Amino acid sequence: MLAASAHIVIAGAGQAGGRAAEALRARGFQGGITMLGEEAHPPYERPQLSKDMLGTADKPVTFIKQARDWSSVLDVRLETGAPVADCDADRRTVTTADGRVFGFDRLLIATGTRPRRLDGLEGRGPKVQYLRNVEDALRFRKSIRDKSRIVIVGGGVIGLEAACAAAKHGCRTTVIENEPQLLARALPSLVSDIVADRHRSHGVDFIFGTTVTGATAGGVQLGNGAEIPADLILVGIGVEPVATVAERLGLLATAGIAVDACGRTAVPDVFCAGDAALQWSRCHGRDIRVETWANAQNQAIAVAGNMLGEQKDYVDPPWFWTDQYDLNIQVAGDMCDSDHIVRGEPASGRFSVIAMRGADLVGALSVNAAKDMAMLRRLLAANKRPARTDLESPAFDLRAALK
């Protein structure tokens, strides 16, 4: 255990930063903890921004803890509106943008990601919005309540959840997706098609295979020459790691901040967790950034333990969910470059898809089949290799494969 005289600094007061601070105290660390966050708010979880907060009721944001409770309950010094602007590995200090210097014995980088920008749209006509923080969600909620005509750039999770909310508010909504299908990185076309049909039945239009190239006075210009009328463009084309702190430490972080299975970076006593971390994924067979709620929580908790001296590898397979109208879709591991076994009847609206690479189970997906997914996640986590013939048999009980 790290000495009670030690001081831990957490750069980034988002979900991973907040969960790590809680875990440090839960594991009995009695030293100082300072959490420095760029946003004006205490840590909160982001899934509510594209779900509950975009409903018809005025739902306020829910924080992991109220600002005062970080100090009074956990003895954590939380500084909001305090982005870390510099970091010195030799002196073991971080400096905030307003010039305050904080010493550390261990540093956790939990600076997350920021939306990838689509430049050249601002100022020509429709408003341009992104969806990453509380302010973005409140702005977008106002726009959909105003029944704006909305063009959403990007048919990924964020774009599609935004489309659900817009459609429920009666907005004329068009999603522009460069790929020939929705959620191309995560879903097989069988499931993408179901999602697209569900959206269409709620009035959402899709244009595939092209992108937005510019804005006009009354809408957007597409690469295929078409023009779509719009009052608002919501851009949801993925995220990129926020690596200011890592770069100050000399870490190359274009694809993410590389960590080992304990969350250690290449700089001694500097760790990283959450969206910004570039970590090994057995399912993918390569290093990836895992941009999910579950990773922001569980990796942060595991890395907090390792900062105190535990040596426990964090190897949970990636997992996320998305809600699209009445469809609850969950994805674990990697669904790309693999053979797929469908269990259940897609037409029934409740089924799962298992991804195999050779004899290896590498991914799973469920549509309104959370119980199957719970079992499949356990199989993936335990690195089980159930026989393909068993998985193909509708009568096979997945629980048997765990034994």
Ligand SMILES: Cc1cc2nc3c(=O)[nH]c(=O)nc-3n(C[C@H](O)[C@H](O)[C@H](O)COP(=O)(O)OP(=O)(O)OC[C@H]3O[C@@H](n4cnc5c(N)ncnc54)[C@H](O)[C@@H]3O)c2cc1C
């Ligand atoms: C709208 C939305 C909906 C989502 N829905 C789902 C979902 O349904 N299911 C799912 O699995 N995942 C979902 N996610 C993803 C999930 O929320 C993220 O994976 C998670 O928030 C990552 O946590 P994090 O702490 O790593 O990063 P963040 O939550 O981004 O926190 C990082 C924090 O660090 C701050 N920061 C950045 N630079 C600095 C600096 N230099 N100094 C100090 N602070 C800094 C940032 O301002 C931010 O507050 C969603 C994300 C969004 C945006």
